[in-house]
Amino acid sequence: MIPIDDPRSRFGVAGDRAFGGSGQQGVAASVSVVGEAVMVIDFGTSTSSAALVTGDRVRLVKEPGSGLWSWPSAVCRDGDRLLVGTTAERRKRTDPAGYRAEFKRDLGQQAPIPLGDRDYRVEELVAALLTALREQAGEPVRRALLTVPASYRPGDPRRALMIAAGEAAGFDDVELLAEPVAAALGPLSGDGFGIGDTVLVYDFGGGTFDAALVRFTGAGREVLGHAALDDCGGRDIDALLIEHVRDSGGDSLAEALAVPADAPRAVRMRLGLQFADFARVIKHQLSEVDEVEDFVSHLAPPSRVDRSELTALVAPVLARTLDCCHRLLRECGVVPAQLAAVLLVGGTSRMPVVADTVARELGRPIRRPEDPDLAVVQGAAADAGQGGTRVLRAMLATPGRDRLRWKGPAVSRLARVLTGAGEGYAAGESLAVVRDGDDRLWTLTAPPVAGTIREWTVPVGAHLPPLDWSVDVTSAGPRLRFKVPAFARIFNIEPETGRRVAFSPDGRHLVAAAVSWARVWDWESGDTVWDLQRNFQGNMYWSVAVGPDGRQVAVAGGPGVIVCDARTGEQLYALDHPDVINDVAFSPDGRWLAGVAKDGVAVLWEAATGVRARTFPHELTLYAVEFSADGNQLITSALEHTHVWDLATGNKEYLVDRAGWFALSPEASHIALANSSSLTIVTADGEAQEVASVKAKDPYSPTETSWVRPAFSPDGRLVAAGKGSDVRIYDARSRGTLRELGTIRTKTTVTSVAFSPDGRFLAAACDNWIRVYEVAEPVDEPE
Template identity: 60%
Template sequence: MFPPISVSRVGEAVLVIDFGTSTSSAALVSSDGRVRLIKEPGSGSWSWPSAVCADGDRLLVGTTAERRKRTDPASYRAEFKRDLGQQAPIPLGDRDYPVSALVTALLAAFREQAGEPVRRALLTVPASYRPGDPRRALMIAAAEAAGFDDVELLAEPVAAALAPLSGEGFGAGDTVLVYDFGGGTFDAALVRFGGDSGNEVLGHAALDDCGGRDIDALLIGHVRDSGGAELAEALAVPAGAARAVRMRLGLQFADFARGIKHQLSDVTEVEDFVSHLAPPSRVERAELTALVAPVLARTVDCCRELLRGCSVAADAVTAVLLVGGTSRMPVVADTVARELGRPIRRPEDPDLAVVQGAAAHAEGDTGRVLLGMLEAPGRSRLRWHPPAGSSLSRILIDAGEKYAAGAPMAVARDSDDLLWTLTAGSAAGTVRDWIIPAGALLSATDWPVTVTSANRPIRLHRSGTINRVFDVGDARSVAFSPDGRWLAGGGRGVRVWDHAERRLLLTLSGSTGYLLDPVRFSPDGRRLAAADREFLQVWDLATGDRMLSLEHSATVDDVNFSSDGRWMVTASDGAAVIWEVATGARVRTMTHEYPREDFRRKGSRSLTERLRGRPAKIKRPNVYTVAFSPDTSVLVTGSNEVHLWDVANGEQLGTFGNAGDVAVSPDGQQFATAGYNPLNIWTNGPEHAEAAGTRMEANALALDSTDYGWECPVFSPDGRFLAVGWARSIRIFDAQSRGRLDELAETRVDATVRSLDFSPEGEYIAAAYGNHVAMWTIGVPVDET
């Protein structure tokens, strides 16, 4: 029916940036996999000049900087990629800037032009930036200063090899020599496609002083020499002229030479004027070919040296892939084909090959996730097995904070500057302390963090002991805060207590005057969400202020947060809607439909009450409960059938059973259903896999013959127990052994139980019923393996 739930990174937008010496480009890979090149607003081009110009306290970038350079050449700078790593600052006007600040300005411009908040960046870097090269760290720091939280690096030749090609693409086993001739540098790399490790870089070489700008300099010298005294007189700068005049003339001559070079890629002869006072300058393609021959010879020698260093014969190379703007010159392809004797292949767009290939890499990247391993049940250390040479890049859950099962806890960076998400695995808990700080090396033998596991086994009492009772008018919902200190009850208003001190902390009111049901804490405990008729209200618990009020087309029946706190999901009007917590933006809607065969909804008194005045006739089935899987990759919705949805793209993964209420176990592998049929636990896991796919195994726990009346199931934090409301009682089952009712606990109350929740450590259970929210001590945490 559907694949087992597994821990994987949810789709997230990535901004891919090719920061080049002369031009740069970027592409946004959205969360649904679509790729969009970022157009420069100043020119409408996909390629942005890698240039900056100081304008007061701000830095202009790209074409805007290019247009300003003639009026203020002293404040202009291009090709600063060549300066990356130098200690001396770059003077722009009357101020000095670190080179990294110029890089940050360009990256920030791309991020702003992306049109949406982007947290992740993938930057391409030359193959000469080997692991440990300080320029790699400078690129990462510049991107972080531009507003990116997570920054990865990818070698430019690897990206270029993945670009769309003119003709048939490369396949497994092909060995490709990437010949990247850009505006400022020449890079060569040998890439082998396929294999267990994917596309492998066998070796690389580079010439940092060999690029299109060096050819421009040769062409400028040729024009000057061939122009004679008449050109020299026309270009002479008067004695005592300002420095800006000399700089302006130099920039003008460079633009002229670049224009000549580009034209000679299409025609055999060009005649043009450096200025309106200068005589015409005529250049033939044959002259340019002779000028660039020594430069091309250096690039060919670089490639041959690379092949020798990799012990790869030239005839073992499938093809030479020409990328970079300078490779457009006809003489480049002719020279490389003649000297190396291998077929020549080209990308569809040599200028955009690197960014398009990097976007393809990001699009196919499903994420690198490492599951946390607890030392032992109830013990206090957690570790991961990262690749050799990894470091702890960023801590996501600080000391003293709670985390859910499967929640991302930190990010690790490997030696190739690729990022790995370190998750909590199947155990929830609280971080006590990080032994290894951010930035330090991380090995497979380290225990980097000490924790208090919420999954300590609970020894259950045969009969629970009530120890707290709080008053709430028409109590409908109850929830513990993630740290277990606070208890919230929803009904006619929301009340939040410090249950240990029996002290009321907050009273919150809705805007419609109706019941507030259900209530949910965010994973960080800073927000509280409650359904308020057709609205979802979200409050800041520190101030009591309402942060969001999200309107729906019908009554909101349920709400839940994702484990990382980034998303909320609501059930309303036959659909589940995912919202972004930070902005309140609607992200995705998953609509339930009746199956083709007729479906007659069976109702009970409690389920009918939950309709809260809806019309009796509905066009699609109601959605009563919604919940994310622990890793947020799957959404579970309870309706006429239980539906599973892929959060990343909104596609339905499968259905099973039918229920109004659904609970998901902490490890995401079990589902408890109640409402329409007897209470059931459904197991989803590899042990139930068949040749045709994965099936769901159901075990009815209730030995009572009554089909209806089971409500609000909830798993204990360790996943061992299942609590459920039935009429005026709370019944607790062993979710692992499917224990009989009389072997565990049952608690009687004086009204119908409408909501249940376990405390984070599993020692208490709270219930909403009648006009009360009550707490029972149901077990004692024990240190057992």
């Protein structure tokens, strides 16, 4: 019996790219849900900002009361409702008891916050601000990405409170992203960071200080570590400045600001608010001029503060931030000399003394975002735009045959069920949402065949088994069993020779590369959807790959790769290379496109843009390329060896001393290698031990032909490969000698094979024809 399943989709994105430069945005992995809006919110201690991200479009959300991109993080009670932002600021002098700002620091405390005669939990105030931002977006928004301080580590209850506040504001799905990590992805003033750069993000905000070490890699960015101070921010500098102004003002200032003992509490509160505003104005002016003279009130004598006084006041605060940075560097095993730069973000980092002190202490170049106040929200928008929704497509587990399984990140829990017990689902439909240890969300989708949910064996909120979620849900989808192969359909490609054949992820289309064109057919009707005529200056097309979301088709040949819109055939971009590209593959999340070339070079491109991210040098001509199931490794093969590379670092992890065409099993546990001497299945690890094989009788005989381009069935139970004019199908679970289940005689030379996503059909590319055979049939009873 063959469970129906989703094939291992491929995927692409990358290039020799600078991240975060002017006009550029950093990259984050995953598959976007096209057209679904994401509200990105940087909830700050003093101010907040938001952006609406839809596809590749980013729109900052303007604050209606001021017309600015930054909203004051303030609330003021107005009867039964809460005013927020500038509207709340304007009420604070008339109703200081009903006003509250900078409540971010209070998140997690048990004591409520009184506003007038009513108490509020801190998360209620947060939710009020988030609600206002959401409503100002002007359109329905279901998903939110909230930035949080680096001190909110996994397990910190404040993370759960932020998620709850987002849900209370009307968002169905709420994700979190560390503020300094987001800042590293924002647009920079000047050139962006390059691959291999390690950057220290120095995020000095209004209420907290955050630091993060971020390394930019071919796979996007890697967070080496982060640290934070919850009680160190711009408002602490304001408090020092207020104390300094009071002390230096002497008796005359004290007399002018004296409040009678019997004065109402509101009078004292107004004075405190007035002094805080005064300190902020002084601080901001001293970033531009050397001395400031101003009045706390019209009755007070003038107060003078110069930049040297402010520098002396903030020295202890800056020392604490630098101690935090040095501690982070030590914990990560990084010395300042290894830093490409220090990125200053956050409103408080605008102070000249900050840049001067950090540069002197760390001895590294100082970089700034285009707008320090918006760096976090802009970087988070880049993450949301590139990241989108992380999709995990289901496989049908073996044994069990009617149990869905997913391979996902560790430390994950079931967040929300979309299709409940007893409900049917369509092929590829979203079934549930999972939250990982970093509070990023993953959507679990059905395989490419309909079914019915029997039960969710893991309750909502419970943790899932590490990595391999094989017990989450059972499905009553149809079962399949192997049958004697029967001819199903033929696609005439005369006078061409088929080189590579593939199905679209939804099984609706068949895609093939021939000598002088690539073509997409509608599987049901057999009609041509579109074709791509040769434009490689007389050279041939060699391979084709379909993106995991079915929206892109990559056609490889010589020299280069053409990427087309899968629906229309419109060329999206062309990728140049000095030599013939023999094979291409998309990564499972759709982010990367990899190609291997005749000149022995493997190239990684960014699938969305075609930007080159990294190259992997080899000594011999390369024939095949594939990604691991988790997308972290790249597998390439030449005549003598198969290489496994770490995608993030570009380092070779291990080498399999066998080569030829290869295929990776759906669960990524085995590799099938096909060459002139044998078809062999080996374990997909550093040992690469042989599991089973079938060898040629005499590999050197002119009558013997090589096995070519093997393929696993979607459930991993079958392996098929072309051999001369035959397609041989074997039991992939064999031990020792592969057990042959069937042979298809095509009468013409076979160049590649591919299973349909539902496992029922097997396509073979041959001379002049693409032939499709039914190799499995539905059954009602167990095998």
